[in-house]
Amino acid sequence: MANTSEQQDLGFDPDALRDKYRRERDKRRREDGNEQYVEVAGQFAHFVDDPYVEPGVEPGAREPLTDEVDVAIIGGGFGGLLAGARLRKAGVASLRVIEKGGDFGGTWYWNRYPGAQCDIESYIYLPLLEETGYVPKEKYSFAPEILAHARAIGEKYRLYDNACFQTEVTAMRWDEDALRWIVETNRGDAMRARFVAMSNGPLNRPKLPGIPGVGTFKGHTFHTSRWDYGYTGGNSNGNLTGLKGKRIGVIGTGATAVQCVPHLGEHAEHLYVFQRTPSSIDVRGNAPTDPSWAAALPPGWQQQRMTNFNVLVTGGLQDEDLVNDGWTDIIRNLATLGRPQPGEEITPQQAAARVELADFKKMEQIRARVDDLVEDPATAAALKPWYRQFCKRPCFHDDYLRTFNRPNVTLVDTDGRGVERITERGVVANGQEHELDCLIYATGFEVGTAYTRRAGYDIVGKGGIKLSDKWADGLRTLHGFQTRGFPNCFFMGVTQGGFTANFPHMLNEQSLHIAYMIDQATHSNANCMEPTESGEQGWVDTIRQMAVFNKRFLEECTPGYYNNEGKPGQGNSLLGSQYGGGPEAFFQILRDWREEGTLEGVEFS
Numbered sequence: 001m002a003n004t005s006e007q008q009d010l011g012f013d014p015d016a017l018r019d020k021y022r023r024e025r026d027k028r029r030r031e032d033g034n035e036q037y038v039e040v041a042g043q044f045a046h047f048v049d050d051p052y053v054e055p056g057v058e059p060g061a062r063e064p065l066t067d068e069v070d071v072a073i074i075g076g077g078f079g080g081l082l083a084g085a086r087l088r089k090a091g092v093a094s095l096r097v098i099e100k101g102g103d104f105g106g107t108w109y110w111n112r113y114p115g116a117q118c119d120i121e122s123y124i125y126l127p128l129l130e131e132t133g134y135v136p137k138e139k140y141s142f143a144p145e146i147l148a149h150a151r152a153i154g155e156k157y158r159l160y161d162n163a164c165f166q167t168e169v170t171a172m173r174w175d176e177d178a179l180r181w182i183v184e185t186n187r188g189d190a191m192r193a194r195f196v197a198m199s200n201g202p203l204n205r206p207k208l209p210g211i212p213g214v215g216t217f218k219g220h221t222f223h224t225s226r227w228d229y230g231y232t233g234g235n236s237n238g239n240l241t242g243l244k245g246k247r248i249g250v251i252g253t254g255a256t257a258v259q260c261v262p263h264l265g266e267h268a269e270h271l272y273v274f275q276r277t278p279s280s281i282d283v284r285g286n287a288p289t290d291p292s293w294a295a296a297l298p299p300g301w302q303q304q305r306m307t308n309f310n311v312l313v314t315g316g317l318q319d320e321d322l323v324n325d326g327w328t329d330i331i332r333n334l335a336t337l338g339r340p341q342p343g344e345e346i347t348p349q350q351a352a353a354r355v356e357l358a359d360f361k362k363m364e365q366i367r368a369r370v371d372d373l374v375e376d377p378a379t380a381a382a383l384k385p386w387y388r389q390f391c392k393r394p395c396f397h398d399d400y401l402r403t404f405n406r407p408n409v410t411l412v413d414t415d416g417r418g419v420e421r422i423t424e425r426g427v428v429a430n431g432q433e434h435e436l437d438c439l440i441y442a443t444g445f446e447v448g449t450a451y452t453r454r455a456g457y458d459i460v461g462k463g464g465i466k467l468s469d470k471w472a473d474g475l476r477t478l479h480g481f482q483t484r485g486f487p488n489c490f491f492m493g494v495t496q497g498g499f500t501a502n503f504p505h506m507l508n509e510q511s512l513h514i515a516y517m518i519d520q521a522t523h524s525n526a527n528c529m530e531p532t533e534s535g536e537q538g539w540v541d542t543i544r545q546m547a548v549f550n551k552r553f554l555e556e557c558t559p560g561y562y563n564n565e566g567k568p569g570q571g572n573s574l575l576g577s578q579y580g581g582g583p584e585a586f587f588q589i590l591r592d593w594r595e596e597g598t599l600e601g602v603e604f605s
């Protein structure tokens, strides 16, 4: 136990808190891990129908394509757009973006729920701001502005030319005679491509809880990433007038629910929020962009700001904190305390203990904020998160907690058990049925499942080998980009690269690397480029060795997609399969590798 005077200074007992975190984690641990969710396919496939396409623009309205391009880019989100932009800049004329949605935007195409906003500062999140000459309107952009920016990138780099929207890849096969990829789609296409860049998105496949009765509800129902404004009325800014007189249920209290619940609470006759684990909710504090600040930005400002943020949120030092928000504040505090003071020597254990203490203090603030904002003490108690920062994605919102003060909003806390059952009439939680007119799943997206399942298609490489088989026991890549046996195929996203809180930053670095690789291949006489056996093994070993640093922390965490639903080290845990040395170190590895120019670990044939 911590001694009493220490407890008095801190205002809490660290040992008791540690125990409490473990008890809360243990309530939520479950044998089935990722298997607790059902895939949105088969009888649930309608949950992923596109509600945003123009009426009448149905798939199949064009002739199937069998033509050839130099580069096919799968996915029209920021990853695909960045790859397209960099390749265009490198002089690639023949390219095609293939996208499931009806337009560019990826995550921001699909996630149009009311209140959708990016909680990473807009000036570092929106890619290619200097190149497109755009300055976001606010420090934290709402979804429509981000979607418009995605379209602007598509326009600027002529990525609409030749693009195939509403087109879902169904299979990809390496033709060993022609040395081309054959990309098949749900529109009967069999396109050919010399290179393929895959940017399918890490959170692209919605998931539903695999509980008894899911799918049986007779009222209206949808997933947050396919918001049905035809039913709710309004738009992404709110004004959900269609909910007048309606009893609405939301399952889930992650980052998505935190943003849409205030709008639902404002318009529903009654809103039930079904909670398994509360999120940690800090202050948002949005602000309009100061035009004089924007006008004075020097060339190169965006990259500098992105790097400054990235260094700070991975525990590094910078003279100035340019973004200066909840993210940098949390991590600066943790990192500063874990670092020895000048002239001081501390063991790694002492450093870890100090970081833990700083974490406890921050989470105590988060819990105190709940008491400040939520009037009913029992509801406030249930809304308090009992885990360390970064066990789950921290959330920032100024209205979410106060929504529970409304008389028409009920928090149905399940004390870590989750909802029990879905019936024709509504949702059963804690043994009680709640009758609903509409049930909204804010239950997130698949993360730890097989890469090919999330992509929605398998890839057949040299000698008929399937990617799902090759990666059955975990990812195997060189630098996260390529895997042996699948020549000229590049992966973007969270495949053994450098994980960043600011996702487009990583995608930007990946796009630069892919453009370099394709340029190298194009200017050599080789037809195929793939990792050597030893190059790939070396990177897999590096990833495994470095992942150890994170493992203990993830094991202590409450289950979630960051730790493979409580099973870190197994499957494709999001953080477990990334370069453990941090993104800046990873980007430096890539830059050094390119500078060296020997393409070590890559084989041309």
Ligand code: NDP
Residues within 6 Å of the ligand: 028, 117, 118, 119, 120, 203, 209, 211, 251, 252, 253, 254, 255, 256, 257, 259, 274, 275, 276, 277, 393, 417, 418, 419, 442, 443, 444, 445, 559, 560, 561
């Ligand atoms: P999450 O995976 O974060 O949340 C899913 C929610 O569903 C959790 O609260 C989970 O509870 C709950 N849940 C699952 N099964 C059950 C069950 N049987 N009963 C009750 N509750 C259940 O998905 P989100 O869509 O909220 O967010 C996904 C990610 O998208 C974020 O982490 C973030 O990376 C990104 N995002 C970013 C935003 C931003 O920038 N502002 C906004 C929105 C999303 P439990 O925690 O117990 O598993």
